Amino acid sequence: MADSSNNTGTQPGSDAGGFDLTQFYGVFFEEAGENLANMESMLVEIDIASASDEELNAIFRVAHSIKGGAATFGFSDVAELTHELETLLDRLRKNELKLNRGMVDVLLEAGDVLRQQLARHQGSSDRSPDPTDLVARIKELAAGKVAAPGEGGRRRLRVRVGPLEDPATADNLAELFRDIPSLGRLEPLDGGRAVDGYRTFTVTTTSPDDELIELFSFHVAREQIAITPFDTAPVQGAHEGDGFGFFVDPATLPAAQATQPARQLEAKARTEKSQGGSLESTTLRVSVEKVDQLINLVGELVITQAMLTQQAKGLDPVQYQTLLAGVTDLERNTRSLQESVMSIRMIPMAFVFNRFPRMLRDLAARLGKDIELKTVGEATELDKGLIEKIIDPLTHLVRNSADHGIEAPAVRVAAGKAPAGTITLSAAHQGGSILIEVRDDGAGLKRDRILAKARERGFAVRDEMTDAEVWALIWEPGFSTADQVSDVSGRGVGMDVVRKNIAALGGSVELDSAEGYGTRVSVRLPLTLAIMDGMSIGVGGETYIFPLGSVVESFQIDNTTIQTIGSTGRVVRVRDEYMPVVALDEVFSVPRGESATRSEIMVIVEAEGTRTAVLVDELLGQHQVVVKNLEANYRRVPGVSGATILGDGRVALIIDVTSLVKRTRH
């Protein structure tokens, strides 16, 4: 263990020797990160005109807490910046200053800088921010004139100066007040006589403390000046040491009472308890790798269990009663184990939603708009891997809503709407998937403009297209990229990329809009990428899996329903809708051999709003499959999104419905 540099002054061999403060760093960084996130959300939500004492106190405590930890663990840059914040926040919570927007901006900016400083100490970033300018601005704000106009800002202070070699130098202070009448009044409290080299005065003034100190420092050193509100009497008879002190002489303290018999049992129980684990924490932090390893192992276990179940099917139930009962138990327990393990990776959507209040606040300021954010269903849980990947697409959608959806306040008022626009983010579970919506009450999409733009871009469009078809143009590659390059949402990323990214997560996205009323974008995602509900189908002795979410329906065909167009194209009419037909054995070139089986079952699948009918031999059933990455284990196969291992140990390919649907369109 390395000795902390703070640890000087310890006698060698004492109990305090050999402390390694680095062991507390991890907790400190996490705590500071949570504190900063907390501060940010409080600042974003705070009502500037009527901030409550409790809110201001809570924000003060954040700065205070980070400062305490940073100073203890030796992160001096963090401690210095939080110290400045603390000074400003302290005056705010004491109502000496009034909160304004500029302060909130500076506080938010300070939070960003602190985050960078902490990241540098953690080694996750080598950017070292220069807070000089920021500190100067914080100081300026903190030095602001005393508020409370009701009292005229007049305060009565006790000023203690010393220790002075020549107590008469303090008389210069009285001189100052005579020279500058606007400063207020200064009167000696000690009748002009120094006590132990200290002089005490009472000052009635409207000037802030640091202005007084600035003035006084012409005559006496800063360190010799102590200013306190008048109504607090100085503490007499304190025994002070370096950085600590006692109100009573420790020598007079009674020795700790011997534990009385009545307390003994209790004390014993307490000791045992504390040895069992003193950190009474209900959560445990585990690295993601460990969890993923667990998930992998459970996946393997599920496959083994499925294999055993399959094998056991052929056994005589009478002869192997116990074994079969065991297999049933195994299946049940494996399933609950799998569910429990998967739930470890689940994170509430608040993780994503929480970053938007701050983003929208900055956006609204830049766009000159008034935007309120509402979030619904923050507690809805989603797999960690998916959550991380959905942040960018959602950010893009929210930016779009703020930039193109919500109108400027004047435009809104003219349209009879409230001046402030609302963006609503919601998340909810629906079956095996999660539905995330970004909704705004802005201008909505303009059908004519979209059609005009589509023509300009060379898309084949007709005026008779349905609204849904028109809105769908937004998602087309090359539609939204070029002319929306604004500072906010145009970053060369079009809506087509958003859709592509969501599709890559096994999800889908839809848009609905009403001109004048707003736009709603719905994103549907599977809850996890590791396990999927699948429908297994058979073709020529091979088994394939369709993601259940993309299967619309399936039925037996008779030959008359399929019509041939041209030389190769085939279509089928299902409930007045024509869709292309594709035979799976042709797609994957499944050898037919001698068997005379024909594909007589049609499965209708849907991707990106387009339906395709797929011909297969048989439907084998629905079940959960553990998705294995084919690229990692073999190589990329066109038309296949992954693989799974079946109960009998064979590998089945999971069909990439999106690419299958695309292929039939050409």
Place this chain on the structure above:
Amino acid sequence: MQSILAVDDSASMRQMVSFTLKGAGYNVIEAADGQEALEKARAQQVDLVLTDQNMPRMDGITLVRQLRAMHAFAATPMLILTTESSDEMKAKGKAAGATGWLVKPFDPAKLLDVVKRVIK
């Protein structure tokens, strides 16, 4: 074994204080704020209370005042850990019945030094 009630809303500070004191052979009971400390103090007697001042729910000075009013804590030493050592703070601490104060930041050695002066 002597028991110390360590109160701080910051988990890292609590861990540091707790680790230091346990290393020196004390039994440490932790609380995350004044309210929790008060509840724990009602359940068990301790030989020293070390409390942070700024905490949610109940601050350190209020905790000291409330504990001092309890018969079992009438003579128990109580130290306030604080970042400010102004006369104002000291006056409040004294009025509440605190035994003394310790200025943050402090290192483990100083903490033990001060604790040893009040626990015998």
